[in-house]
Amino acid sequence: MTEPAVQAPSWRIVVGVTGGIAAYKAVSVIRSLVLLGHHVDVIATESALRFVGAPTLEAISRNPIRTDLYENVDTVQHVSIGQSADVIAVVPATANTIAKLAAGMADDLLTNSILASRSPVVVAPAMHTEMWQHPATQANASRLDERGVTLVGPDSGRLTGNDEGPGRLAETDEIVNAILAAARRGVRERQDAERARDLVGQDILVTAGGTREPIDPVRFLGNRSSGRQGVAVAARAAERGAEVTLVAANIEVQPPENVNVIRVSSAQQMANACAELAPRHSMIVMAAAVADFRPEHEQAGKIKKESTGDDLTLTFVKNPDILRSLVEVRSQDQLIVGFAAETEEDEAARLDLARAKIARKGCDYLVLNRVGWNHGFGREETEIQILNLAGEVVSEAVGDKLSVADVILDLANLDVANRD
Ligand code: C5P
Numbered sequence: 001m002t003e004p005a006v007q008a009p010s011w012r013i014v015v016g017v018t019g020g021i022a023a024y025k026a027v028s029v030i031r032s033l034v035l036l037g038h039h040v041d042v043i044a045t046e047s048a049l050r051f052v053g054a055p056t057l058e059a060i061s062r063n064p065i066r067t068d069l070y071e072n073v074d075t076v077q078h079v080s081i082g083q084s085a086d087v088i089a090v091v092p093a094t095a096n097t098i099a100k101l102a103a104g105m106a107d108d109l110l111t112n113s114i115l116a117s118r119s120p121v122v123v124a125p126a127m128h129t130e131m132w133q134h135p136a137t138q139a140n141a142s143r144l145d146e147r148g149v150t151l152v153g154p155d156s157g158r159l160t161g162n163d164e165g166p167g168r169l170a171e172t173d174e175i176v177n178a179i180l181a182a183a184r185r186g187v188r189e190r191q192d193a194e195r196a197r198d199l200v201g202q203d204i205l206v207t208a209g210g211t212r213e214p215i216d217p218v219r220f221l222g223n224r225s226s227g228r229q230g231v232a233v234a235a236r237a238a239e240r241g242a243e244v245t246l247v248a249a250n251i252e253v254q255p256p257e258n259v260n261v262i263r264v265s266s267a268q269q270m271a272n273a274c275a276e277l278a279p280r281h282s283m284i285v286m287a288a289a290v291a292d293f294r295p296e297h298e299q300a301g302k303i304k305k306e307s308t309g310d311d312l313t314l315t316f317v318k319n320p321d322i323l324r325s326l327v328e329v330r331s332q333d334q335l336i337v338g339f340a341a342e343t344e345e346d347e348a349a350r351l352d353l354a355r356a357k358i359a360r361k362g363c364d365y366l367v368l369n370r371v372g373w374n375h376g377f378g379r380e381e382t383e384i385q386i387l388n389l390a391g392e393v394v395s396e397a398v399g400d401k402l403s404v405a406d407v408i409l410d411l412a413n414l415d416v417a418n419r420d
Pocket of ligand 1: 207267286287288289322337338357
């Protein structure tokens with residue numbers, strides 16, 4: 001089974017190497033990060049270079065090694081390296097460097113870079129057991145932890161001499177995973193800060209959930225949409241400052257508190273609500289799964305098997321295509337985003353379906369996701385591609401439904417800003 005190839009993000013990672021015997025193990029951490037496609041800048045302390053050579057670190061990181069605070073002073077690198085990093089990791093971190101970080105000292109390029117940066121910091125201590133267990137080191141490590149620094153290890157085990165105990169550098173994979181998790185969190189926090197309130201002044205109409213088409217008073221024709229993605233779009237749009245109206249059809253999750261919620265059940269009800277509300281909105285995001293057909297007649301009473309015999313035939317009639325009708329009557333400056341949930345496994349075939357769909361619907365963007373028993377519906381994680389009216393993939397995202405919602409809103413907001 002081929003999964004759509006959504007590229008993992010590539011981050012700017014600063015790895016600080018300090019002077020302990022475990023410095024040689026930093027090489028495999030750096031190598032793993034580089035092989036995963038990240039940009040790695042190494043800052044080595046003078047004493048680190050007594051344990052591992054600059055040529056090794058340069059070859060493995062594929063970048064020049066920096067050590068000297070007084071080198072390239074014109075580029076203010078003691079500030080710039082840390083500030084442009086998505087994460088700073090110290091591997092290994094000696095008791096001395098941990099003490100300096102805890103005290104906020106800045107007497108070399110590494111500690112200067114960390115102090116000048118607001119990126120997440122990951123520290124992997126390695127030292128002799130006595131040094132690690134010394135109350136001074138323990139207090140310094142606790143201060144870092146309280147300040148939000150991620151401490152990885154140390155592990156317990158064989159140390160450099162014949163001694164054993166806590167103080168061994170954590171395993172490479174554990175350190176790499178902690179660095180990537182911190183980078184992900186840091187990037188997310190930075191994007192959140194940048195996005196804060198960027199949708200003030202927008203009125204956004206969002207549909208969510210799955211319609212139910214009544215067969216009789218107790219039965220309906222429905223679908224497996226939980227409404228999570230539409231609710232996530234509504235929630236993030238409101239957090240980013242928009243006035244949001246959510247037309248919710250049978251959603252399985254709580255709607256956000258700060259949005260105006262209109263409850264509907266059938267496609268016809270959703271069509272009526274949208275037709276009335278749409279003209280007052282600058283953006284429309286149609287995330288609901290709308291039934292294409294409904295039973296021609298809703299039976300007044302419950303259908304009884306005793307009265308139908310062995311077969312039951314129901315006639316279905318077509319529902320209005322809400323999205324297309326909103327596109328037909330919209331004003332020029334209204335932006336409309338549709339959704340396409342496709343079960344097609346082959347990515348190229350799925351994209352072809354999406355291209356045909358956006359051409360039919362005429363909306364500005366179409367968010368394509370793959371659904372099926374193990375994909376899409378009801379799950380927290382999702383994977384999307386966004387096509388424009390020309391059928392080009394203009395954005396893609398993988399992650400939880402809130403972060404995917406942000407990507408959709410980023411694109412819509414950029415488009416609206418470019419129209420002004
Ligand atoms: O036509 P299809 O259901 O594949 O298209 C999906 C998109 O169209 C979604 O954005 C959905 O909300 C919208 N839609 C609609 N009215 C329908 C069917 C789908 O607005 N009757």
